[in-house]
Amino acid sequence: MKKFIHDFKVIKKWLPGSNHVILHLLCSEPLPPIKAGQFAEILIPDEPEVFLRRPISIHDVDTKNNTISLFVKIVGKGTYKLSELRVDDTLNLLYPLGQGFEFPEHDKILLVGGGCGVAPLLFLAHSLSQHNYHPDILIGSRNADEIHETGEYEKYGNLYLITEDGSLGEKGLVTHHSIFKTDEFKYKIVYACGPEGMLKAVNQKLKGFDTEVFVSLENTMACGIGACLSCVVKTTTGNRCVCTEGPVFNTKELAGW
Amino acid sequence: MKDLSVKLHSLELRNPVMTASGTFGYGWEYEDFVDLSKLGGIVVKATTGSHREGNPYPRMAETPHGMLNAIGLQNKGVDYFIKAIYPAISDFPTNVIVNVSGSTVEEYESVAEKINELEKIPAIELNISCPNVKEGGMAFGTSCASAQAVTRAVRKVYKKTLIVKLSPNVTSIVEIAKGVEDEGADSISLINTLLGMAIDVEKRKPVLSTITGGLSGPAIKPVALRMVWQVSQEVKIPVIGIGGISNASDAISFLLAGASAIQVGTANFIDPSVTMKIVAGIEDYLERHRIDSVKDLVGALDVS
Numbered sequence: 001m002k003k004f005i006h007d008f009k010v011i012k013k014w015l016p017g018s019n020h021v022i023l024h025l026l027c028s029e030p031l032p033p034i035k036a037g038q039f040a041e042i043l044i045p046d047e048p049e050v051f052l053r054r055p056i057s058i059h060d061v062d063t064k065n066n067t068i069s070l071f072v073k074i075v076g077k078g079t080y081k082l083s084e085l086r087v088d089d090t091l092n093l094l095y096p097l098g099q100g101f102e103f104p105e106h107d108k109i110l111l112v113g114g115g116c117g118v119a120p121l122l123f124l125a126h127s128l129s130q131h132n133y134h135p136d137i138l139i140g141s142r143n144a145d146e147i148h149e150t151g152e153y154e155k156y157g158n159l160y161l162i163t164e165d166g167s168l169g170e171k172g173l174v175t176h177h178s179i180f181k182t183d184e185f186k187y188k189i190v191y192a193c194g195p196e197g198m199l200k201a202v203n204q205k206l207k208g209f210d211t212e213v214f215v216s217l218e219n220t221m222a223c224g225i226g227a228c229l230s231c232v233v234k235t236t237t238g239n240r241c242v243c244t245e246g247p248v249f250n251t252k253e254l255a256g257w
Numbered sequence: 258m259k260d261l262s263v264k265l266h267s268l269e270l271r272n273p274v275m276t277a278s279g280t281f282g283y284g285w286e287y288e289d290f291v292d293l294s295k296l297g298g299i300v301v302k303a304t305t306g307s308h309r310e311g312n313p314y315p316r317m318a319e320t321p322h323g324m325l326n327a328i329g330l331q332n333k334g335v336d337y338f339i340k341a342i343y344p345a346i347s348d349f350p351t352n353v354i355v356n357v358s359g360s361t362v363e364e365y366e367s368v369a370e371k372i373n374e375l376e377k378i379p380a381i382e383l384n385i386s387c388p389n390v391k392e393g394g395m396a397f398g399t400s401c402a403s404a405q406a407v408t409r410a411v412r413k414v415y416k417k418t419l420i421v422k423l424s425p426n427v428t429s430i431v432e433i434a435k436g437v438e439d440e441g442a443d444s445i446s447l448i449n450t451l452l453g454m455a456i457d458v459e460k461r462k463p464v465l466s467t468i469t470g471g472l473s474g475p476a477i478k479p480v481a482l483r484m485v486w487q488v489s490q491e492v493k494i495p496v497i498g499i500g501g502i503s504n505a506s507d508a509i510s511f512l513l514a515g516a517s518a519i520q521v522g523t524a525n526f527i528d529p530s531v532t533m534k535i536v537a538g539i540e541d542y543l544e545r546h547r548i549d550s551v552k553d554l555v556g557a558l559d560v561s
């Protein structure tokens with residue numbers, strides 16, 4: 001897919017809770033086709049401490065209004081700077097990068113998101129529903145304050161929630177949710193995003209089931225376009241670039257999973 | 258029209274702007290952003306005698322105005338290069354230069370000998386300066402005797418333009434530059450990355466899997482510029498300046514210091530189209546200063 005460098009204007013900014021920011025961005029050019037699971041490399045403006053672009057997933061796309069949204073967890077200098085942007089500020093994106101999710105043959109699909117890893121799931125749920133799939137969506141988090149946009153997800157599928165402190169939905173870690181407990185786990189395809197520990201736990205949980213697990217990895221990146229080989233993950237066929245061959249991988253291909 | 262062309266021994270470049278090995282893939286990664294026919298040349302990824310997996314992840318750490326890398330020469334080996342990659346890049350409308358690496362003199366020699374047979378590759382760049390492999394690599398570039406030994410062996414089998422890429426991790430870069438010139442190098446490129454390190458204090462662990470890695474980007478530019486200046490004073494063969502070049506003004510400063518051409522590395526990661534802006538900026542500079550040929554800038558630093 002052809003890649004672009006475009007300037008976007010911040011048209012809406014929302015700070016749900018203390019450590020997340022959701023940005024709605026208007027593209028200065030017509031948006032190119034974007035697939036769920038793809039990401040952008042973002043130039044952090046006016047922050048001399050940040051040298052490289054920052055990879056952030058496309059959270060959702062609104063082709064009608066020529067806008068995209070980003071869902072960012074504030075973890076350091078670059079993401080903090082993103083949370084400080086104001087409406088009308090400009091942001092430079094190199095995108096759309098990576099392969100994104102493939103649409104499956106089955107309609108027994110479960111999307112699993114943990115923490116900030118939910119970012120690509122909204123667009124995935126949105127795209128799946130546009131293609132007449134009916135995914136179930138499970139989101140886990142530390143507490144109710146970290147779960148946002150539930151109404152958005154509910155537009156596209158059944159939403160299940162779990163929090164570590166039980167403040168919303170069931171209580172426990174994502175893999176403790178009753179969805180995983182049934183003797184007849186019904187999903188053929190699981191798409192999971194989130195911290196690597198959570199992804200591995202989900203994958204482990206589903207070993208022995210007749211289920212394919214796809215995960216979106218967040219290796220640190222420099223170029224984002226397959227040139228520097230910084231972002232590799234060990235697979236059954238050797239080191240592969242997360243930025244161009246991922247970020248979504250079938251866990252069967254990942255060595256040591 | 259200004260004359261942007263330069264010559265590195267018998268290699269003619271339409272302009273002095275090239276891309277640095279390991280930062281530009283095989284060129285096709287940048288096809289949406291760069292018109293290759295507007296570049297002086299591209300130096301493709303390091304090629305070794307056989308397949309290498311490179312170092313374990315993490316291989317990259319951001320640093321102030323730069324980055325550390327420890328890729329470790331990941332590539333599929335020279336035979337794969339000839340079979341699968343060469344056909345795809347041999348018709349690129351620019352000079353395609355192969356960066357040759359190895360762990361032994363014999364490995365360098367055999368890779369160079371094989372690349373010598375490739376009609377559309379007009380030059381190689383001998384990488385005797387990679388800090389990220391256990392044996393070989395930088396070890397060859399940090400002693401004058403071994404730098405000379407590799408250059409001598411490769412010179413015997415390689416008939417086209419031979420560029421030797423120097424490591425900055427040495428006490429006297431001039432001595433090594435003169436040493437490889439004596440062994441028949443046609444051109445010298447410098448610098449490769451500076452050995453560095455980063456620590457994650459929260460985890461009390463090194464950021465890179467290899468503990469140390471190679472520093473690149475604007476942070477190294479003053480060091481690179483100084484080395485290009487010193488070397489170009491002392492050798493007769495053309496010098497290629499590399500290190501932190503991110504815009505036309507950086508590129509011109511290297512030309513003024515004595516480089517006949519330059520390579521752009523890490524800056525491609527921040528702006529994949531940066532090389533196009535650098536070419537345009539050099540042309541604009543010539544216009545503004547009423548200089549007809551970029552060759553007139555080479556070594557034109559006024560130190561009076």
Ligand SMILES: Cc1cc2nc3c(=O)[nH]c(=O)nc-3n(C[C@H](O)[C@H](O)[C@H](O)COP(=O)(O)OP(=O)(O)OC[C@H]3O[C@@H](n4cnc5c(N)ncnc54)[C@H](O)[C@@H]3O)c2cc1C
Binds near residue numbers: 050054055072074078
């Ligand atoms: C393909 C991809 C998609 C991503 N999508 C999103 C997204 O939609 N929303 C979002 O909030 N984040 C996402 N991330 C993660 C995001 O890129 C990092 O959180 C961000 O780069 C951190 O930048 P910073 O300057 O704020 O942190 P820094 O100041 O650079 O670092 C702060 C701390 O975060 C750690 N850190 C930095 N980068 C990463 C990383 N990639 N993985 C793990 N730890 C890291 C550092 O080790 C350090 O401890 C994605 C990453 C990738 C590779």
Ligand SMILES: Cc1cc2nc3c(=O)[nH]c(=O)nc-3n(C[C@H](O)[C@H](O)[C@H](O)COP(=O)(O)O)c2cc1C
Binds near residue numbers: 330422472
């Ligand atoms: C990710 C990365 C990979 C590199 N790989 C190679 C390589 O394979 N061979 C080589 O000779 N130099 C390699 N280099 C060094 C660059 O070609 C260049 O000499 C160095 O980065 C300094 O230039 P810069 O500051 O413009 O990046 C690499 C640099 C980076 C950042």
Ligand code: FES
Binds near residue numbers: 221222226243
């Ligand atoms: S980030 Fe450069 S190859 Fe993936």
